[in-house]
Amino acid sequence: MGDFIINFSNWIWDTPMLVLLMGGGFILFVYSGFLPFRRLGHAIKLVQGKYDDQNLPGQISSRQALSAAIAATVGLGNISGVAIAINMGGPGAIFWMWMSAFVGMATKYFSCSLAIMYRGKDSYGEVQGGPMYVIEEGMGKKWKPLAILFSVAGVLGLLSIFQANQLTAVLRSVLLIPNGLDSGDSTKWVLGISMMLIVGVVILGGIKRIAMVASRLVPFMVGVYFISVIIILIQYIGNVPAMLQLIVVDAFTGQAVMGGAVGAVIILGARRAAFSNEAGIGTAPMVHGASKNNEPVREGLIAMLGPFIDTIVVCTLTALVILLTGVWESTENDGVRLTLSAFEMALPGIGKYLLMIAVLVFAMSTMFTYSYYGHKCFIYLFGSKKADYYNYFYLLTIVAGAVVSLEVVVSFIDGMYAVMAIPTMISTVYLAPKVKAATKDYFNRMGKL
Template identity: 60%
Template sequence: MTLKELLTAFGNGMWGTPLLILLMGGGLFFMLYSRFLPFRYFKHAIQILRGKYDGEKSEGDINHYQALSTALAATVGMGNISGVAVAITMGGPGAIFWMWVSAFVGMATKFFTCTLAVMYRGRDSLGQLQGGPMYVIREGLGKKWQPLAILFCIAGIFGTIPSFQSNQLTAALGEGLLIPLGIEMTFGVRISIGIILAVIVGLVMLGGIKRIGVVAGSMVPVMVAIYVIAVVAILLLNYELVPQYLLLIFTDAFTANSVLGGAVGAIIVAGARRAAFSNEAGIGTAPMAHGAAKTNEPVREGLVAMLGPAIDTIIVCTMTALAILITGIWQEHTEGLSGVTLTIKAFDDTLIGGRYILMIALLIFAITSLFSYSYYGAKCFSYLFGAKHIHYYQYFYIGMVVWGSVTSLGAVIGLIDGMYALMAFPTMISALILSPKVIKAAKVYFQKVDL
């Protein structure tokens, strides 16, 4: 069995019924248990994000906006452009519906997991305040649950490798820029791109979360604006087809009659897997970013965090899906077209210079994602081996940037999907057990806050 086949089998094997029940069922439980609390205070979450409460003296490294931007830099990225194309390829248009469902319940999951990330912050080996599922488990559940924290961190080191981003950015540069210029995508060209990316990532990564937060906070709005404007232009040019394909997303989700879809269960799995990579609800990565926020009000950060799935999956992923569907690319013979190359063709066939507009957005998407994932993996490594040894992880991470540029997409997706699944179990189990603590804190918070 080749490495690609082994990793693909690992990813497919981990995404079974138990995990779907845990993620989607758990999210539904959070939604009902909180009586839709995150949705009822959506306006208040926007006020927090706009900085209304940033003046308070609180522990932490970054403000609410930078925390959300860091999380979004990892989620509103290649998962929204390439991941949506992968979802349609794997499960047909109906997979998008199940991405919506996962995101909707994921908003409640994000509220609980990120509230807990601030509520149960802990100190690393150097005494720095940290947040994330491993600290929630250690501080909130106690030492007897330590194996869950260790499992999360081991999976987190490999689940947050940058190989998907570097793989798809390399493919995008080849398809969108180099091949049209007559430059073949040889091994040497691909590894050269990987080395350049590794150098850029290293310069920012070594600055820690404060530098990542500043860079992400400035780049995320730019990348979202460029991408949204381009997709809106595609939708306007094909406005008469939009209702038709929105309806197809709904019908295909239950009938499984699409050209590329299969059994309904397979479509649900495809949608849930790509939604997990898109918004990370229940996986545990975003709580590590939100756990660094400057706030003494855990509920406040939970409200900010729940905006993530609404932005990256319900809005950005939907726009990407419609751009691919209405151009008809998904119905063509797609051999050789996978992930980001499918999206590039959709843009190029519709907009003059579409591939170059997408290339700008892709470059920003991928690089900001690379920054955020380095922070997540570093926190997992520090928890296991001590913060003073973090430089060893940084070498490993930079190496994974280069590896991703030359390996196959299937191998990368299999490894990351499998590790994401392993990360979800400790994150969701600890959040479900500690959910009464979140409800209690929410009641106290909303009694005293001036809405």
């Protein structure tokens, strides 16, 4: 079964998925008139909450929506995903993560604008958003099979098995194994059950509790991680330009661990960027679609900040730490353990504990938000009355994620993300003219043209 999952993931992430995400994103980037660059300043003003109105339909504020979305993206994809990219594709994979992020900003702008433009209602009459509602409300009932495909893949792909797996790995590596307290598989089970109980307390409270916790955890976790990384970069500051040059040069020479093919490195970079910032996958539109906002363009502008913060800023910092310390060339560690090696080398004694704290908060906040995403997909398929069944299923899979292998976990999530991207990108490109018209109208009204 494990081999089948790995082979399926590798197959679906070959050229067609690269064309769909990066090619489709580039088309949207150009079609928008390079809006992510031109309107970045306005987006920053919006996220400060100047235009929030608590009386509008929806469940959370735009800032909370962005915090919840970032809680899901700024996480282990930045710490472990970057390490996986460098380990498999060399420094050049980071360059293609950057390219994916820039086009991903346009993709998120369009997809999250549509999430407000074409909101639907669940079986309880609660306003909901996301690709499944965009497809049904914006494209028509005949396209509903696409909405079902997205939701089925979402129920499976938005499990937090990767977060559980990597949090278990770092806790064992930092706290248990060095102190002789690890007993193999039984330890994994204990950690998995503990995570399940903690996550259950939060997610059973619904999106408002999830958003409240995420909006408090995100600034803290980003702060701890940034301070740690900046301290490391200061130590190696003279080598930073050389590492940035290495990333760019290696992106085109393709001297990568996985075979030296530039095309393979591009695919790897796009694959890891999709896992990191989720642009084009369809997760962020679900939480942004729940925001108290009646301006689709405004929500889209706020949402597009996600890939910039996540990949351009946070992933780059992680990559520099790994490259500057040289651990990517001198160790066989993968995933979070590679980043752990870099922190321990740069900050002996305390580095591994700082990263452990960051990983703990990153992983837990992502687990909270992913439950909401999968929950919405389940509601679309089976109705609100059966929603609690998904929560129990989600919590049980946390334990499973803690005990299975990293390769199988990553391949399973990658495969489901690819399936989710198909209906998301089709609907986004199909309805892009609606967003462009709304954009022109919005900035005319705002006096920004």
